[in-house]
Amino acid sequence: xxxxxxxxxxxxxxxxxxxxxxxxxxxxxxxxxxxxxxxxxxxxxxxxxxxxxxxxxxxxxxxxxxxxxxxxxxxxxxxxxxxxxxxxxxxxxxxxxxxxxxxxxxxxxxxxxxxxx
Amino acid sequence: xxxxxxxxxxxxxxxxxxxxxxxxxxxxxxxxxxxxxxxxxxxxxxxxxxxxxxxxxxxxxxxxxxxxxxxxxxxxxxxxxxxxxxxxxxxxxxxxxxxxxxxxxxxxxxxx
Numbered sequence: 134x135x136x137x138x139x140x141x142x143x144x145x146x147x148x149x150x151x152x153x154x155x156x157x158x159x160x161x162x163x164x165x166x167x168x169x170x171x172x173x174x175x176x177x178x179x180x181x182x183x184x185x186x187x188x189x190x191x192x193x194x195x196x197x198x199x200x201x202x203x204x205x206x207x208x209x210x211x212x213x214x215x216x217x218x219x220x221x222x223x224x225x226x227x228x229x230x231x232x233x234x235x236x237x238x239x240x241x242x243x244x245x246x247x248x249x250x
Numbered sequence: 251x252x253x254x255x256x257x258x259x260x261x262x263x264x265x266x267x268x269x270x271x272x273x274x275x276x277x278x279x280x281x282x283x284x285x286x287x288x289x290x291x292x293x294x295x296x297x298x299x300x301x302x303x304x305x306x307x308x309x310x311x312x313x314x315x316x317x318x319x320x321x322x323x324x325x326x327x328x329x330x331x332x333x334x335x336x337x338x339x340x341x342x343x344x345x346x347x348x349x350x351x352x353x354x355x356x357x358x359x360x361x362x
Binding site for chain 1: 256283285290291292293294295298338340348349350351352353354355
């Protein structure tokens with residue numbers, strides 16, 4: 134399977150703990166996106182990378198959240214001092230952007246469901 | 251802030267009936283994508299529309315992008331229980347934007 138993969142699929146943690154999620158994009162894709170989806174809502178953008186550079190962060194991404202893509206391949210999303218409001222599905226997507234003025238289609242992974250108790 | 255509104259929020263129909271889901275915005279999008287999402291899974295891409303007025307067909311699904319690239323619709327003919335799911339529209343704002351702006355989704359239930 135050469136799609137986007139995410140690990141773990143489910144994470145249950147206690148409030149105040151740190152958690153880290155991993156995303157492996159489609160191999161030739163240069164862009165990687167993180168979204169958050171709460172129950173009954175559409176996904177909301179968190180941040181994205183082009184290769185290893187983090188180019189945009191949403192205001193939703195508080196200082197407790199950090200994302201990295203050190204080698205331009207896989208990415209990690211860490212949440213420090215988790216709160217109950219962080220409970221959500223965290224989705225990763227990747228795409229291939231060929232040029233500045235082109236559009237690209239984003240392909241999503243299965244998501245990581247986080248539950249903060 | 252780009253805002254995409256989907257309607258209806260929920261649709262329950264019998265197998266064999268037709269349905270239409272709408273996605274509307276006051277803003278222009280360079281492209282618009284439709285996804286279907288099953289519970290506990292990530293969205294799966296159905297189609298991307300780019301050109302104003304474009305119509306794409308995927309078996310029993312017909313997608314249309316408005317002439318002004320501000321709205322889109324998804325029409326399903328002769329719905330089947332396998333069409334059950336959350337349908338999401340998502341737009342890329344502006345000339346060549348980056349992040350997707352999603353609608354709130356339409357939950358479709360097709361009863362056998």
